[in-house]
Amino acid sequence: MDRKYIFVTGGVVSSLGKGISTSSIGALLRGRGYRVTAVKIDPYVNVDAGTMRPYEHGEVFVTDDGAETDLDIGTYERFLDVDLARTNNVTTGQVYLSVIEKERRGAYLSQTVQVIPHITDEIKARIEKAGEEADAEITLVEVGGTVGDIESLPFLEAIRQFRFEVGRENTLYLHVTLVPFLGTSEEHKTKPTQHSVATLRSVGIQPDALVLRSHTPVPEEALRKIALFSNVDPGAVFNAYDADFVYAVPEMLEQQGMGRYVEKMLALEKVTPELRVWQEAVRVLRHPERRVRIAVVGKYVAMPDAYLSLMEALKHAGIANRAAVDIDWVNSEELDDAGLQALAGYDGILVPGGFGVRGIEGKVRAAQVAREERVPYLGICLGMQVAVIEYARSVAGLPGANSTEFDPYTPHPVVGLMPEQLEVEGLGGTMRLGSWPMELSPGSRLAALYAEQGVGSPVYERHRHRYEVNPEYVERLTAAGLQVAGVTPGMAGRGSGLVEAIELPDHPFFVGLQSHPEFRSRLMRPSPPFTGFIRAAVERAEARQGARPAAEAPSAPASADGTGEA
Ligand code: GLN
Numbered sequence: 229m230d231r232k233y234i235f236v237t238g239g240v241v242s243s244l245g246k247g248i249s250t251s252s253i254g255a256l257l258r259g260r261g262y263r264v265t266a267v268k269i270d271p272y273v274n275v276d277a278g279t280m281r282p283y284e285h286g287e288v289f290v291t292d293d294g295a296e297t298d299l300d301i302g303t304y305e306r307f308l309d310v311d312l313a314r315t316n317n318v319t320t321g322q323v324y325l326s327v328i329e330k331e332r333r334g335a336y337l338s339q340t341v342q343v344i345p346h347i348t349d350e351i352k353a354r355i356e357k358a359g360e361e362a363d364a365e366i367t368l369v370e371v372g373g374t375v376g377d378i379e380s381l382p383f384l385e386a387i388r389q390f391r392f393e394v395g396r397e398n399t400l401y402l403h404v405t406l407v408p409f410l411g412t413s414e415e416h417k418t419k420p421t422q423h424s425v426a427t428l429r430s431v432g433i434q435p436d437a438l439v440l441r442s443h444t445p446v447p448e449e450a451l452r453k454i455a456l457f458s459n460v461d462p463g464a465v466f467n468a469y470d471a472d473f474v475y476a477v478p479e480m481l482e483q484q485g486m487g488r489y490v491e492k493m494l495a496l497e498k499v500t501p502e503l504r505v506w507q508e509a510v511r512v513l514r515h516p517e518r519r520v521r522i523a524v525v526g527k528y529v530a531m532p533d534a535y536l537s538l539m540e541a542l543k544h545a546g547i548a549n550r551a552a553v554d555i556d557w558v559n560s561e562e563l564d565d566a567g568l569q570a571l572a573g574y575d576g577i578l579v580p581g582g583f584g585v586r587g588i589e590g591k592v593r594a595a596q597v598a599r600e601e602r603v604p605y606l607g608i609c610l611g612m613q614v615a616v617i618e619y620a621r622s623v624a625g626l627p628g629a630n631s632t633e634f635d636p637y638t639p640h641p642v643v644g645l646m647p648e649q650l651e652v653e654g655l656g657g658t659m660r661l662g663s664w665p666m667e668l669s670p671g672s673r674l675a676a677l678y679a680e681q682g683v684g685s686p687v688y689e690r691h692r693h694r695y696e697v698n699p700e701y702v703e704r705l706t707a708a709g710l711q712v713a714g715v716t717p718g719m720a721g722r723g724s725g726l727v728e729a730i731e732l733p734d735h736p737f738f739v740g741l742q743s744h745p746e747f748r749s750r751l752m753r754p755s756p757p758f759t760g761f762i763r764a765a766v767e768r769a770e771a772r773q774g775a776r777p778a779a780e781a782p783s784a785p786a787s788a789d790g791t792g793e794a
Pocket of ligand 1: 580581582583584608609610611633692693694695696
């Protein structure tokens with residue numbers, strides 16, 4: 229079969245949840261057995277998301293091959309259950325960089341290099357390449373931003389040309405818009421969608437289908453009106469109204485006939501999709517058997533998307549344990565004695581990844597509370613480093629121990645810059661990035677948790693850091709009781725044995741990892757360290773409260789205020 233393409237554009241406002249719509253369509257196709265990949269186009273001039281602030285743009289997602297991408301790539305991975313790569317995130321920065329490099333090399337001979345055709349050709353080539361590399365039958369392409377933005381014009385022109393090149397039966401244009409509800413007139417307003425479709429048409433794209441985002445279901449009459457004015461088949465107007473859980477969106481679209489519609493338009497065989505994992509997840513989320521309260525001790529509390537993968541990994545682990553996970557975001561900068569005491573009342577404490585010295589002492593003290601009060605602790609990347617610092621100071625007799633990231637003059641640099649980082653000058657793409665193996669120590673808790681899921685050592689997780697546990701201190705730390713649970717099997721020119729994970733053997737659950745296992749967590753395959761953490765949290769909750777039924781539990785807010793990093 230020819231490779232098929234589904235192009236997703238957005239209108240009216242940004243942050244519509246286009247990524248969820250795109251991913252949900254992907255889930256419907258994966259549920260039909262197709263090989264699917266997804267490309268996110270980000271019209272900004274940055275080459276990648278690695279240099280952008282998570283508390284403005286959301287989390288920086290990391291792929292196996294070490295790309296620092298937009299967080300939508302993570303959503304695609306989780307909904308499509310595929311591993312994506314650098315090629316799946318295309319930015320204006322990358323496109324221009326490569327066109328300009330080619331021009332300097334003389335690759336365009338003596339031509340005048342222009343937006344059309346050179347930039348648009350480069351865009352098309354990148355979309356095709358992503359499909360080829362994944363050997364995908366269907367490639368979803370989401371154009372970031374909103375139609376009408378100046379910076380997205382070359383991308384819209386490129387996707388417009390696609391239909392000419394690969395044929396009508398191999399392309400589908402889908403436009404996602406907002407249908408606001410006006411309380412004063414008690415009406416769903418269709419006009420913004422009409423205008424948005426008109427804008428899209430003005431660059432030569434007539435959408436085949438619409439996905440209308442709304443707070444509540446849009447009435448039939450308004451749907452018909454939109455179809456008529458947008459020149460879209462009424463059967464191709466779908467309504468993604470706010471769902472209680474995003475995992476309910478694939479099923480919502482399927483029930484409205486999205487899957488059948490795509491089959492028809494792309495001349496695919498009719499298949500009954502397998503959507504059980506989504507249905508099951510929604511069922512558990514709606515009727516959890518228990519609840520646990522987890523404190524995530526981070527630095528910023530303003531951007532819910534800054535730790536998207538982390539929240540998803542916690543949710544996956546919750547579902548695996550039939551538990552709802554209520555997350556409280558704790559600002560480590562404001563952690564006073566009362567705050568520290570309150571931490572001891574949680575079922576689990578998680579210190580996520582982060583950069584910079586701000587709020588660091590609060591994180592160290594959070595790790596101390598977890599250790600001393602026997603609260604299940606999961607330390608991710610920086611969260612492992614602060615646990616090591618805390619152990620060095622309080623238990624191993626190394627006062628003033630620190631990471632050189634926070635105190636270059638510390639008497640005990642238990643965490644330091646990796647040797648290959650010493651020469652790094654630029655900031656973009658220069659950390660230790662992507663998937664690296666970790667050898668698990670036999671008998672460790674982590675080895676058992678990975679083995680439960682049939683994953684043997686070495687295990688692969690994704691990294692994004694510059695610092696590591698200083699090998700010169702490992703002996704002193706382990707002599708004081710810290711267990712090294714995972715090491716690097718050997719990196720080119722660096723020998724083996726770098727600390728990848730730590731544990732405290734006589735603690736209900738105290739685990740730190742240098743990697744970010746949240747990036748690989750899936751609904752279908754929850755991350756083992758997260759699953760173990762939530763299981764321990766469930767045990768603590770039940771031990772403390774005597775198996776309190778979920779219905780009686782105080783309903784702590786399930787959504788996060790967000791935190792970020794510097
Ligand atoms: N700042 C630390 C480092 O660079 C931790 C990074 C992280 O948590 N991702 O090593």
